Amino acid sequence: MKTCLVVDDSKVIRKVARHILETLSFEVAEAEDGQQALIHCEATPPDVVLLDWNMPVMSGMEFLQALGRSNVIARRPKVVFCTTENGIAHIKAAIEAGADEYVMKPFDRDTLASKLQIVGLA
Amino acid sequence: MSADPATLRFLANLLEQHSGQQMAESRLWRVETALKPLLRDRGLASLAELVTALIGRRDERLAGLVVEALLNNETSFFRDRAVFELLATDGLERMRARRADERRLTIWCAGCSTGQEAYSLAIQFAEARARWDGWRIDLLATDISRAAITQARDGLFSQFEIQRGLPVGQMLRWFEQDGAHWRVRRELAGRIRFRQHNLLDPTPFAGKADVILCRNLLLYFAAERRRAAFGRLHAAITCDGLLMLGAGETVVGQTDAFVSDPEIRGLYRPSTLQVATRAA
């Protein structure tokens, strides 16, 4: 089963994302911020990380940079940003920092499914 | 307000008369939601009043608006990715080899909705520019819906539409942000001609197309009409051309005009049989 880590400080978003991902046959784990996410990735790297931008403790961008630097993560997960930051500057910055895909909130099941397929996971 | 079954049936039949699209009993509930804005615009209190106006005034314009509103325009970029890739790789490569002398390819997207399908194709060609250098690629995209064609021609997509199926890299490359929307770059838009056309009418161009995409449209035609439409597509395609259908569609058991391509499974080629092309 493919695994996805949902990183978002909003419990509601995590719940919605989990529901959609489970219907797409993903096994889902959750983290509330970038730091928790990093710890999770070091212990059990998922296939894909669904990543919010603004979070307390460690933002999505900081997480992405830390992920790039980390040498303890066995297998780099795909990273799909999933955020309300929908300006072109943000999108470009995320791609330059190494994100594989970008989903602008709000999104629906078909959109998320298509993005996961694009990164090779569906 | 809740419309009675006869009223809903009347409206569904109107849709079928104009477009060939049948509405299943289980989808009749959509009629009411889809027509609400039109009722409001026209100051009509109910679907029954709408039907009365349609019958009493024989208002063709109103009928046209009803049909517009009832059409299902669902689409996305690179819909059914695997089939799309098959066309972009094996399919177009074969046509490139076969047309190496003329260096000319005509592609018809029939039922292109708001344009995502045609833009996906145009992106394929634009990103393989070197391969198609010196080629003339005629990309014609048609749909019965005036509103859909207008949007396709404007190349303006909502945030919701732009991210369905389109990789972010291609979004950044081929579209620019325009307020809450995304607008196709001129370079890409210039590759496609959009035109309103009803698939029940004769082919909208002279000559023949090398590749026809007719996806998620004939699915909702009655069997006899579908057969006739396949016949017309057969008459519009070169004898070595390729037909691409939706992922859930097939020609098997529907028509003798096309057969599965033996080398590129998932695409279809015209059969050599004589086929009736009369309109149903």
Ligand SMILES: C[S@@+](CC[C@H](N)C(=O)[O-])C[C@H]1O[C@@H](n2cnc3c(N)ncnc32)[C@H](O)[C@@H]1O
């Ligand atoms: C469900 S959409 C599919 C769009 C696109 N081909 C795809 O697969 O994503 C079907 C489209 O067919 C159009 N359509 C329905 N009946 C038609 C007809 N008789 N002639 C031309 N277009 C028609 C509708 O307006 C709609 O845009």
